Every structure is written in structure tokens, then in C-alpha cells.
Amino acid sequence: MTQLVNTNINGDAVGFNCETDETLLDVLRNRVGLTGAKEGCGTGDCGACSVILDGTLVCACLVLGMEAEGRKVETVEGLSDGAELHPLQSKFIEHAALQCGICTPGFLMAAKALLKNNPDPTEEEIRYALAGNLCRCTGYDKIVRAVQATAAELRGG
Amino acid sequence: MRYEAPQTTPEAVALLAGTKGKVHILAGGTDLIVRMKGGFVEPDMVLDIKRIKAMHLIRKTKSGLSIGAAVTCGEMGVHKALKKAWPGVVESANLIGSDQIQGRCTITGNLCNASPAADSIPALIAADARALIAGPKGERLLDVGSLPTGPGKNALKKGELVVSIELPPRDARSADAYLRFTPRTEMDIAVVSAAVNLTIDRQGVITAARVALGAVAPTAIRVPAAEKALLGNKLDAATLAAVGEACSAACKPIDDKRGTVEYRTRVAGVLAKRAAQAAWMRAGGKP
Numbered sequence: 001m002t003q004l005v006n007t008n009i010n011g012d013a014v015g016f017n018c019e020t021d022e023t024l025l026d027v028l029r030n031r032v033g034l035t036g037a038k039e040g041c042g043t044g045d046c047g048a049c050s051v052i053l054d055g056t057l058v059c060a061c062l063v064l065g066m067e068a069e070g071r072k073v074e075t076v077e078g079l080s081d082g083a084e085l086h087p088l089q090s091k092f093i094e095h096a097a098l099q100c101g102i103c104t105p106g107f108l109m110a111a112k113a114l115l116k117n118n119p120d121p122t123e124e125e126i127r128y129a130l131a132g133n134l135c136r137c138t139g140y141d142k143i144v145r146a147v148q149a150t151a152a153e154l155r156g157g
Numbered sequence: 158m159r160y161e162a163p164q165t166t167p168e169a170v171a172l173l174a175g176t177k178g179k180v181h182i183l184a185g186g187t188d189l190i191v192r193m194k195g196g197f198v199e200p201d202m203v204l205d206i207k208r209i210k211a212m213h214l215i216r217k218t219k220s221g222l223s224i225g226a227a228v229t230c231g232e233m234g235v236h237k238a239l240k241k242a243w244p245g246v247v248e249s250a251n252l253i254g255s256d257q258i259q260g261r262c263t264i265t266g267n268l269c270n271a272s273p274a275a276d277s278i279p280a281l282i283a284a285d286a287r288a289l290i291a292g293p294k295g296e297r298l299l300d301v302g303s304l305p306t307g308p309g310k311n312a313l314k315k316g317e318l319v320v321s322i323e324l325p326p327r328d329a330r331s332a333d334a335y336l337r338f339t340p341r342t343e344m345d346i347a348v349v350s351a352a353v354n355l356t357i358d359r360q361g362v363i364t365a366a367r368v369a370l371g372a373v374a375p376t377a378i379r380v381p382a383a384e385k386a387l388l389g390n391k392l393d394a395a396t397l398a399a400v401g402e403a404c405s406a407a408c409k410p411i412d413d414k415r416g417t418v419e420y421r422t423r424v425a426g427v428l429a430k431r432a433a434q435a436a437w438m439r440a441g442g443k444p
Binding site: 001003020021023042043044045047050053056057058059061062063064066067069110113114128129131132133 | 158159160162183185186187190191193194195203205207229231254255256257258260261343344
């Protein structure tokens, strides 16, 4: 059963048709053309599909597209301001906090949600906050450093 | 599949009662959507309760605190009055999954999903919480320990849904605690868990106690023998030993990849003792 859903994605009003049992992740990738959020596990374990829904970090693979009616969805595509990268994106590059890049959009969104609630997190708080995001390349350390450096920059600015 | 998101509880009850086939209630979806994708459930209708405003409230009632069925565990963790009155319930809810999961999952879902290893259920049993259930015949209260009837099974009847979890009033010098054992520090499921809820008097004598265990039986269980060991005593070595023994004796666990029968039985006693000590300290007891 296909139904029309009206939502807001990265500040733009977006309407899409979706199956009632289709996930928000599939809608974003296959119907809206936003392929930043990735499907790693599809069961909420890996965080590669992390998006921010009405201000709350969620796994898009565990949200139905239907639930997005009237909600605000933020994805990695909305992070940069035009060609200007978000500080998190710049610091991830600077600190080489990615290799294959599949997990990166999820990490960026999880880090954004963390820094919104906690502008000065300890290393431990960062590691707990990112525990729902899996990375098989970096060993996490560079990601933690990048988030720490971003937090410092955002506080300084 | 039909997707319905009613705005009121009576509408939800009417949809649940009046729809033929398999109807599943959607709150956080962290269990349901996984099972749908895995082909373990094929709902004819999914009923999303998150458009019902009252379901999102944590509020004071005449008899205590009420946590709406759509309140996320993450929201519980930032609610000051709830954390102060029921630190054990809140820590059990906050142990479930990652931040992403915390932003969606609910204790009502955890309860209705009825996993033997569910984190919030032992804490809710120890808290003497009740589920407020709405159905075609009106509302009823059910103690949370009676809601799960076996792994993945609950006592809800056709047309019924849990509206809120009701926590009782809190006496002075009362506190609860929840502990679980997992091989990892995050993102894991309890191998064994224990919850203790205590009230002490000015002299430190325990005047009320409830003890519950998770992951050691088909459902979370209350341990009356451990409660009896606590009542009328201070939390001295002999009392603690009796609590540990009673909890180990109450275990009827399974062997699985996460733990053996022997291991779970022993660790249940250890965790119960530590949870009793944590609750005791929080209630103002002196070590």
C-alpha cells in the first residue's frame, strides 16, 4: 500500500510516496535520492544510517517512512553549508578519521547530536555516545580525536 | 500492510479491537521493525501510538509517577524528578542499546516485548510498578510482573494496549538500583540482572524491600525469599549473604552462548548483593 508522506528534510519541504512497511532509510536512499545514510546491518546495531529526527538521533533503518509525516529529518547531506564543510567534516578529514567512509555519515550525525547536547564532552562521554556506530577501519581513536578537536573549535568560536 | 497513527487512546483501542488479522503496536520500533524485516512477524496492521499526545508524558499522579507508553528511555534519563525518585528504574532503561536506540525505545515496549533478559522489567517489578491498560472494556491495572507470560508473550487481550507505567508513591529513605552483567560495557544484552528496591528507617533497618532478577527464567522473577532476608535487618554481611543465597536458589536459567546455568546462578546472587548495597547507599544507609 503506497501512501503520500509530507515531511521536511534538511530544511526543505519534501513529499514522497512510500510503502507502509518501508523504512525511512530506504525512502531516503531510494525515493528521495539522499544516499548519505548507509545500510550496514539494518537492525540498529551499526549506526551507519544515523539521522536526526525532530532533534533526536535515530537509526533510519528502524523508523518507518510513514512516521516522518510532519517531522523534521536531518541527514549528512544537510551538514555542510553549500561548499563550506561543517567543522565536524573538516576535522574528520584533518584527523584522517575515515578510510572506507561507509560509517562516516552515521558518525558525523551521531557526533553532531552529541555536541548539541554536550559541547564539552570527555573522551569517555564521546566513546559512549558513539557506541552505537561501528567502524571497521579506523580503530575509533582518530574519530574520537576529530570529535574532540571539533568540540574545542566550536567552543572557541 | 495498514499503517494507522491515531491521535487518541479510544481511537487506538477501536482500531485494535475492530481490526482482523495481526495487529502490532509501534512505539519505538526497535524490536518490531527488526522482526518485520527479518520476516518473523508479518503484521496486517501497524498501529503507531506516537501521535497520541498523552502517551509522551511523564507526570505526577495522586499515587506516584506515570510514564506514558511512548516516552523514550532517553527522555526518562533527562527527567530529574523521575531520576531522583527511581534511579534504578531509570538506569535500567538507560542501559538499553545505543544513543540511537535510546532515542526511540520505550520501557512499555521492553515490557510488552517480554524478553527474559529485558533490562527494565526487573527494575519495574522491584519498583512495584503497574501497567495501565486500555481496552474495549475500559481501563485496568496489571502489576508489571504479570504482563510478560513467557519469552515474547504477554497478557494483553485483543483490543488492549498499555497506556502508561504507573510507579507508586515514594516514602522517605527509599531507593532502587539495577545491575546487569554483560561481557561488553555497551550495546549488549544481560546475561544476568538484578534489581533491588528498599526503604530504611532512621536507624537503617530495612522496612520494605523488593527484589527481582532478569535472564534467569522464562520471565523476570521476583524473589520473595530475598525480600524476607532483607526485611527487619540492616544490610550487614549476614543479610547480604542470605540475599545472595536466596537469589541464586531462585534461578532457573538456560545454558546459551551468553552464559551457562552454573554461571548465571552464581552471578545472580552476586549482582543482587551489589544492587542491594547500591540501593541501600542511595536510600541513605551507612556502610
